[in-house]
Amino acid sequence: MVVNNIxxxxxxxxxxxxxxxxxxxxxxxxxxxxxxxxxxVLDEKTVVLDLVNLNKIIxxxxxxxxxxxxxxxxxxxLQTLLAEKGFYFPMDTYASGHASLSYNVLHALPSYSxxxxxxxxxxxxxxxxxxxxxxxxxxxxxxxxxxxxxxxIGLMIGSQESFGIINNFTLRLLPxxxxxxxxxxxxxxxxxxxxxxxxxxxxxxxxAKLLVVNTSxxxxxxxxKITKSPLLIVELEGFKASMQRRVDMLQEIVxxxxxxxxxxxxxxxxxxxxxxxxxNQYQLLSKTADLISFSxxxxxxxxxLTELDRELVKHCPAFTIIINSLIGSGMIIPLGKVxxxxxxxxxxxxxxxxxxxxDKKSFKEPGMGIxxxxxxxAFDPANISFFGGEKV
Amino acid sequence: MNSKQINYLxxxxxxxxxxxxxxxxxxxxxxxxxxxxxxxxxxxxxxxEQVSRILTYAFQxxxxxxxxxxGTNLSGGTIPDQGGIAFVLTKMNKVLEIDFxxxxxxxxxxxxxxxxxxxxTPHGYYYPPDPASMKACTIGGNVGECSGGPRCLKYGVTRxxxxxxxxxxxxxxxxxxxxxxxxNPDPLDIVKFMVGxxxxxxxxxxxxxxxxxxxxxKKTMLCTFDSVKDASRTVANIVREGIVPTTLELMDxxxxxxxxxxxxxxxxxxxxxxxxxxxxxxxxxxxxxxEVIKKxxxxxxxxxFKIAQSAKEVDQLxxxxxxxxxxxxxxxxSYSMQDVTVPRNKLxxxxxxxxxxxxxxxxxxxxxxxxxDGNLHPLVLFDERNKEEVEKVHEAEFLICKKALxxxxxxxxxxxxxxxxxxxxxxxxxxxxxxLKRKIMLAFDSKNILNPDKILEVGK
Ligand SMILES: Cc1cc2nc3c(=O)[nH]c(=O)nc-3n(C[C@H](O)[C@H](O)[C@H](O)COP(=O)(O)OP(=O)(O)OC[C@H]3O[C@@H](n4cnc5c(N)ncnc54)[C@H](O)[C@@H]3O)c2cc1C
Numbered sequence: 001m002v003v004n005n006i007x008x009x010x011x012x013x014x015x016x017x018x019x020x021x022x023x024x025x026x027x028x029x030x031x032x033x034x035x036x037x038x039x040x041v042l043d044e045k046t047v048v049l050d051l052v053n054l055n056k057i058i059x060x061x062x063x064x065x066x067x068x069x070x071x072x073x074x075x076x077x078l079q080t081l082l083a084e085k086g087f088y089f090p091m092d093t094y095a096s097g098h099a100s101l102s103y104n105v106l107h108a109l110p111s112y113s114x115x116x117x118x119x120x121x122x123x124x125x126x127x128x129x130x131x132x133x134x135x136x137x138x139x140x141x142x143x144x145x146x147x148x149x150x151x152x153i154g155l156m157i158g159s160q161e162s163f164g165i166i167n168n169f170t171l172r173l174l175p176x177x178x179x180x181x182x183x184x185x186x187x188x189x190x191x192x193x194x195x196x197x198x199x200x201x202x203x204x205x206x207x208a209k210l211l212v213v214n215t216s217x218x219x220x221x222x223x224x225k226i227t228k229s230p231l232l233i234v235e236l237e238g239f240k241a242s243m244q245r246r247v248d249m250l251q252e253i254v255x256x257x258x259x260x261x262x263x264x265x266x267x268x269x270x271x272x273x274x275x276x277x278x279x280n281q282y283q284l285l286s287k288t289a290d291l292i293s294f295s296x297x298x299x300x301x302x303x304x305l306t307e308l309d310r311e312l313v314k315h316c317p318a319f320t321i322i323i324n325s326l327i328g329s330g331m332i333i334p335l336g337k338v339x340x341x342x343x344x345x346x347x348x349x350x351x352x353x354x355x356x357x358x359d360k361k362s363f364k365e366p367g368m369g370i371x372x373x374x375x376x377x378a379f380d381p382a383n384i385s386f387f388g389g390e391k392v
Numbered sequence: 393m394n395s396k397q398i399n400y401l402x403x404x405x406x407x408x409x410x411x412x413x414x415x416x417x418x419x420x421x422x423x424x425x426x427x428x429x430x431x432x433x434x435x436x437x438x439x440x441e442q443v444s445r446i447l448t449y450a451f452q453x454x455x456x457x458x459x460x461x462x463g464t465n466l467s468g469g470t471i472p473d474q475g476g477i478a479f480v481l482t483k484m485n486k487v488l489e490i491d492f493x494x495x496x497x498x499x500x501x502x503x504x505x506x507x508x509x510x511x512x513t514p515h516g517y518y519y520p521p522d523p524a525s526m527k528a529c530t531i532g533g534n535v536g537e538c539s540g541g542p543r544c545l546k547y548g549v550t551r552x553x554x555x556x557x558x559x560x561x562x563x564x565x566x567x568x569x570x571x572x573x574x575x576n577p578d579p580l581d582i583v584k585f586m587v588g589x590x591x592x593x594x595x596x597x598x599x600x601x602x603x604x605x606x607x608x609x610k611k612t613m614l615c616t617f618d619s620v621k622d623a624s625r626t627v628a629n630i631v632r633e634g635i636v637p638t639t640l641e642l643m644d645x646x647x648x649x650x651x652x653x654x655x656x657x658x659x660x661x662x663x664x665x666x667x668x669x670x671x672x673x674x675x676x677x678x679x680x681x682x683e684v685i686k687k688x689x690x691x692x693x694x695x696x697f698k699i700a701q702s703a704k705e706v707d708q709l710x711x712x713x714x715x716x717x718x719x720x721x722x723x724x725x726s727y728s729m730q731d732v733t734v735p736r737n738k739l740x741x742x743x744x745x746x747x748x749x750x751x752x753x754x755x756x757x758x759x760x761x762x763x764x765d766g767n768l769h770p771l772v773l774f775d776e777r778n779k780e781e782v783e784k785v786h787e788a789e790f791l792i793c794k795k796a797l798x799x800x801x802x803x804x805x806x807x808x809x810x811x812x813x814x815x816x817x818x819x820x821x822x823x824x825x826x827x828l829k830r831k832i833m834l835a836f837d838s839k840n841i842l843n844p845d846k847i848l849e850v851g852k
Contacts, residue, residue, distance in 0.1 A: 063628055063737035086634075108579045115574065118552055121584060135824040142735035144765045145549060145805035147538045147588045148813075148820055149847040150829050154551070158579035175634030198493075204608050204674065239681075242674040295573045297494045327574040328494075358577050368567050368582070374835030378828060 006032065008050040012128060012136060012167050015054075019165070020134045022047055023382045029132075030161055030386035033103040036286045037095065046386060051100050054167055060085065065173045066125060066142045071102030071166050076278075087173040090117040090208070092274070094281040102166050108158030110293075112209045112235075115326025117174075120157045126170035127153055131163060132380035142170055155375075162387050163379035177208075177237035181247060182270045184221070185254050185261040190214050190230040190309050190321065192257050194302040197232055197325035199253045201298070205246045207326070209235035214309050214321040216335065220280040221273060225262055232259070233277075235270075284320060284333045292346050293358035295329040304353035308332065311349060315339040329358070393432040393476065397453060401435055401477075404445045409436040409483065420478040421471070423463040424525075425812055426726060426776060429473030431458065436483045440558060440566060440597040443479075447595065448564030450477060456844045457562075459591040461502060461533030464525045466729055467810030469537065469590050474844050481532050484597065492517060496555060496572045497601045501532025508601075517603045520547040523806075524714045532596050538588030540806035542713065543670070545764035546638040547604070549806065551587040558598035559586065562837040572600045590808045591843035593836040610638070610672035611682050612700040614709060615689050616663035620644050620747070620759065623665035624739035626692040627763040630669070631736065633684050639670035640764030641713055644743075647720070647758040647771070651712040654719035659712065663695055667763070668713055717771065720758060724773035728785055731813075732796035733767040733805030745795045746770050753784045767805035768796075794819065809847045817848055 009015040022029045025045075032050040034040055042048070051072030058068040065087065069078060076096040082089055093099075093109040103109075105120050126140030140146055140153055156163055187193035193212045200210060211233040213220065218228045232254070236246045247263065254261060264270050285291060296304050305321065312319060316338040323330030332346065350357060376383075402410055411417070411434040421428045437443045450457050456476030463470050472478050485502035492515055499508060505519070505526040512518050522541035523529055529539070535557075540549040556570020570576045570583035586593060617623040620642075627640050643651065643666045652659045659666065667689075671681045682699065689697055700706045720727050734742050743759060746768075750757040758771040770792055774781045793803055793816050803813045803820050818826060826848060833850050834840065840850045 061735075061737075063632065064735045065631060066735070108581070110575075118548055121581075122548055122552060131828070133828075135828070137822065137825050137828070139821070139825060141800045141802065143733045143800075143802050143805065144736075145540055145544070145733050145762075145767050146802045147806055147808050148802045148804045149590075149809045149817060150592075150832060151538075151551070151585055151588055152825070152828065152832075154581060154584045155832075158581050160579060162580075174636065175631075178634075202605065204605060239673070239677040241680050242676040245674060245676060295571075295575045295577065297573060299493045329573070329575040356571060356573060356577050358575065358579075368561075368569070371561070371835050374838075375832060378831035378835055 005044065005046060006048045006050050008053050010053050012130065015165065015167050016130045016134065016136050018047065018049070019130050019132065019384070022384045023132070023134055026382065027384060028386040029384050031103050031106070031165070033095070033099045036098070039289060040386065049165065051102055051167070057081065060087070061142060064142045066170050067173055068168070068170045069101065070168055072100045075099060075101050075104050082173060083176055086176050088176045089123065089171060089173055091120060091123060094278050094285060096278055097275070098282055101169060105157055105169070106159060106161055106166060110324065110329065112211060112324060114324060115210070116206055116208050121154050123172045124153055124157060124169055125172050127156065127166045128168035129156060129164045129166040132382070132384050140170065144172060160387055162376060162385045179240045179243050180235065180237040180267060180270055181243060182264040182273060183234045183236065183247065183250055183261050184226055184264070185232045185259040186227050186229045187232060187257060187259045188229065189306065191302045191306040193230045193232045194305055194323065194325065196254050196257055196259070198298050198301070200234065200250060201326060203249055203253065205236065205249050206238070207234045208237045209233065210325045212323045212325050216318055217320045217322050220277045220320065222276045222280065223273065281322065284335065288334055290334050290338045290342060292332040292343070294331070294350055294355050295327070295358060296350070296353060296355040298328050300353040300355070301328055304349065304355050307349050308346065311345060312342070315342040315345055393455060397455065398433050400449060401433065401446065404449070405435060405437055405442050409438065410434070420460070420480070423468060423470045424466050425468045426728065427468040427471045427811055429471040430475065431472035431478035432475045434478045434480060436480050438483050440560065443560045443595055443597050444564045444566050446477070446479070447560050447562060450841055451563050451839060454839060454841060456841055458843050459536070459595050461530030461536070462504070462528045464529045465533060465537055465810065466731065466807040467804070468812040469808055469810035469843070469846060471811055473811065479595065482530065485530070487511060488598065494572070495603050497603055498572065499531050499599050499601065501530060501535070501596045501599060503531045505529055505531060505534060512603060516606050518606055519601055519603050520544070520553060521550045524717065531599055531601070535587050535596055535599060536589065536591050537806065537808045540762065540765070540767065542641050542762060543638045545640055545762070546636050551584050553602045554583055554587050554599060555602050556583055556600040557586065557596050559594040559596050561594050562839065562842050566597070570600060574602065588808065590810060590846055592833055592846055593842065595842070607672035609675040609678055610670055611678045612706045612709060613669040613682065613685060614698045614700065615667040615669065615694050616660045616696040617665045617667070618663065618693065618695050620665040620743050621740045622692045623667050624743055624763060626667060626689055626694070627739060628737045629688045629692065630685055631764065633688055635671065635681050635684055637669050637671045637764060639668060640762070641668040642666070642759065642761040642763035643713070643716060644759040646756060647716050647760055650719040650723060650758065651716045653722055654715060655708070655712055657708050657712055660696055668709055716760060720771055720773060723756065724775060726774050726776040728772045728774070728789060729769050730789055730792055731767065731769060731804045731807040732793055732801055733765065734796050734799045734801035736764070736766045738799040738801065739763060739766060741799055742768060742796055742801070746792060749788050749791050753788045755781070755784055755788055757788070762805070765805060766801070790816070811846060814846070814848060
């Protein structure tokens with residue numbers, strides 16, 4: 001694809017100038033990360049925003065546990081820098097190594113730690129943003145709680161670039177956990193892996209990450225010590241004093257399933273495992289347009305996943321399933337060309353188990369359609385957002 | 393409203409759920425602030441369909457609708473200052489579904505927070521938002537304000553526990569947003585945006601809540617200090633040590649004495665400040681955290697450090713904390729409470745300013761704070777009948793808000809803006825932000841009939 005019009009603003013003023021120009025010239029605008037992840041079809045008038053120059057850490061406030069940072073900073077780089085100083089920003093997504101903080105937040109990309117560590121809104125305390133009406137706004141600050149009249153920050157998170165671009169964030173940080181361990185267990189099928197995951201969430205072990213993957217998903221780890229079968233991947237973190245008991249509790253749960261476990265205690269090894277997992281997932285995602293994101297009820301997931309894993313083979317010989325079992329949400333990534341019934345079959349199975357496809361808009365209700373159109377007009381009166389308020 | 397309009401409402405709800413006598417209207421002029429404004433009719437809907445039909449009619453007739461739960465809000469958020477309908481949701485108070493395995497509860501908005509907790513506790517679960525008013529306030533009101541509570545430092549606020557809702561828009565249309573599952577199907581999170589909307593964007597008729605398992609163990613500490621500054625410095629230092637307690641509450645000397653007068657626990661009446669600190673988790677984790685907290689307290693000249701030894705003792709400490717706002721009524725006939733929030737390390741500065749303001753205006757001001765969140769509730773005590781004193785209260789509160797903003801704070805951490813803080817809003821936000829908020833409100837409620845002109849002046 002030829003992309004002519006990539007612009008990389010140096011600061012917020014320049015970003016504002018670009019957006020104002022797009023308004024007056026009726027150009028469409030989107031973030032550069034979309035080129036890899038969403039394969040949009042662009043015309044020569046589309047402006048592609050690259051936030052690469054907006055990558056400075058402005059202030060690390062050690063007293064208040066906040067960091068103020070420009071939105072173009074690479075997500076993973078930010079986490080690494082913070083960890084070196086003893087701070088923790090627990091959001092971690094498949095695009096961490098590739099996408100800017102702004103992209104991750106504006107698209108509310110699913111963090112592996114969603115569930116234990118809440119969602120982006122709990123960590124984004126303040127923003128500076130250039131809206132698609134051309135205004136540069138500043139909202140929030142370093143306050144953990146803020147209900148000063150309508151939550152615009154919350155509305156911007158996940159707005160998928162339909163309202164404006166956040167160019168500056170103040171983030172809430174946590175203390176870096178004393179200790180981390182990763183336990184990876186081999187299960188005979190995805191059903192039992194998911195059953196074990198559900199039991200774990202009820203045990204008070206509070207895993208930071210709790211993923212289940214199908215056999216094909218096991219390859220994302222590229223780890224020779226791990227047998228390829230459906231896996232339960234558990235990251236435990238917290239105080240040293242309770243770590244051994246957490247691991248014991250976990251083993252007690254998986255033992256009846258006869259699932260052998262590999263325990264990783266070395267931080268470098270753990271980092272390596274996640275780097276591989278993230279990177280491989282990202283690569284798979286950048287190659288497909290047929291991704292299915294879904295959520296389900298904890299209690300129905302074991303059966304639903306079993307059926308998905310069994311039936312979808314008929315429509316695509318290989319696909320990876322990854323579930324964040326803390327929130328009962330996951331994705332199915334086809335590894336090749338899918339048959340014409342791929343989406344239909346998935347919907348049928350999900351309906352049977354009251355699962356939900358996550359690309360449906362809540363705005364399908366008639367009343368909300370009007371609300372959405374008015375909301376969009378408030379932020380983007382000239383309709384310069386490439387996505388036009390619709391899903392990619 | 394004319395009699396034809398009121399009679400029409402009687403065709404929608406049972407006439408016994410409509411009140412129009414002067415005495416009845418008087419009761420709904422108030423909320424937990426000192427502001428007043430009379431409704432023209434009080435309506436208690438019992439079903440979503442009734443809510444929808446009433447809003448359809450109100451929209452058609454341009455009748456203001458002030459939605460109300462228990463009316464315990466502290467921002468004038470349920471004062472029907474433009475007349476119209478006081479829309480009281482307390483009869484829609486059923487817990488419709490508790491699904492422990494999927495960790496979701498479905499309630500009607502009039503459900504009392506404590507009543508829900510009482511249903512969950514025996515099963516080892518809880519709903520984390522726990523405002524001190526939980527015995528009276530409704531979940532609908534909690535969502536309306538995005539209420540917090542003592543344990544929200546670690547567990548977050550109401551926004552973090554709302555998975556979805558059924559809501560009725562100003563036009564009467566019923567929509568369901570979010571779901572009973574743990575993730576919102578739509579990345580654009582309108583569900584969360586509704587939380588804290590103060591009755592201005594829609595009327596919630598069902599709420600899908602996330603519940604949590606109770607932690608295995610907890611430890612509660614009571615620490616007293618000879619100076620509020622030492623206590624507030626302790627707060628910032630504890631978090632700096634890598635500990636996130638569930639609770640970090642602060643009370644100053646005036647409030648310690650009020651609490652002590654009220655329930656007589658044997659609190660140290662001479663202490664300038666008290667911190668109530670709680671940590672939870674697996675039992676092995678707690679002693680280490682308590683040890684670190686103790687050391688931090690000692691570094692900051694703690695006077696007394698006590699760990700509650702029994703569940704009864706823990707309960708008593710919590711009763712003291714939860715009842716202290718009511719207990720101040722013994723000191724002066726009226727109180728007014730702000731809700732400013734500052735970055736945690738600015739607590740000593742704001743507390744110092746509050747003390748100065750109290751001296752300058754000769755007004756007793758008690759300081760109560762969810763200190764871990766930097767969220768302060770300065771309680772100004774006065775006599776409402778003394779007009780001169782009331783004037784001084786307004787000035788003092790304006791200065792407190794101004795100082796909080798100058799420290800990088802915000803007007804409201806958990807009580808909302810309502811009518812009370814509306815005059816200060818332009819001190820916190822630039823005109824373009826206020827304008828945007830106005831447009832958003834009109835996007836939901838084009839005729840501005842829902843809690844009209846609360847938070848900010850919207851106009852038609
Ligand atoms: C003694 C005392 C202690 C308190 N402690 C705390 C505390 O610790 N933390 C805290 O955050 N607050 C606290 N509060 C404030 C208050 O209790 C909370 O704001 C509470 O959530 C209000 O609930 P309510 O049912 O009384 O709602 P109301 O006061 O009736 O309404 C609050 C807001 O919600 C809107 N609303 C109500 N129901 C609906 C609905 N169904 N649909 C749409 N909008 C609706 C109303 O229009 C209004 O704007 C305290 C108040 C008192 C008096």
